[in-house]
Amino acid sequence: MTDAYSPAEPSDDLEERDDLNGEATDAAYDDDPGYDDEPAYGNEVDSTGDDLRDLVHFVAGSLVDRPEDVEVHAAQRGQSVHLTLVVPEDELGKVIGRQGRIARAIRTVTMIAGSRHNVRASLDIEG
Numbered sequence: 484m485t486d487a488y489s490p491a492e493p494s495d496d497l498e499e500r501d502d503l504n505g506e507a508t509d510a511a512y513d514d515d516p517g518y519d520d521e522p523a524y525g526n527e528v529d530s531t532g533d534d535l536r537d538l539v540h541f542v543a544g545s546l547v548d549r550p551e552d553v554e555v556h557a558a559q560r561g562q563s564v565h566l567t568l569v570v571p572e573d574e575l576g577k578v579i580g581r582q583g584r585i586a587r588a589i590r591t592v593t594m595i596a597g598s599r600h601n602v603r604a605s606l607d608i609e610g
Contacts, residue, residue, distance in 0.1 A: 531600040532557040532564045538596055539566055539606065542589055547574040563603040566593065575610035 536557040544550030547570060554569040568589075570578050579586045590606045597604025 529559065531597070531602055532559045534600070535564055535566060535593060535596055535604055539568055539589065539593060542592065543568055543570060543578055546577050546585065547571075548577075549574065559602075562601065563605070564597060566604065566606045568606060568608045570608070570610055572610040575608075578608060 536555045540553060540555045543555070544553045547553060549571065552571050552574070556567045556569070558565045568578070577585075578589070580588075586608055589608075593604045593606045
């Protein structure tokens with residue numbers, strides 16, 4: 484019988500875990516096709532950058548009359564993703580809004596979505 488203060492028996496699913504801190508070792512990731520040993524540096528964009536790019540494209544495309552003319556470029560460097568939203572000049576006011584309220588809201592949504600992926604996201608809007 485175990486009480487609240489006695490250690491629990493180790494389970495079988497911890498065989499591939501590090502003895503010191505209980506975190507998974509590299510062997511646990513060998514079979515995972517989505518795991519990449521290399522960190523993302525420079526202008527390479529991983530799935531987080533793609534997700535943020537898709538989010539900004541969806542929001543901006545919903546605001547303008549010609550969503551096919553909306554472009555979003557993403558660059559990732561370490562733990563930060565820099566997004567550039569490019570819209571036609573005649574549609575720029577729809578994306579910026581009065582006193583920049585819509586642009587501020589898009590930037591806020593982008594920063595929150597980035598924080599959920601543990602990255603710092605920034606957004607520039609160009610016309």
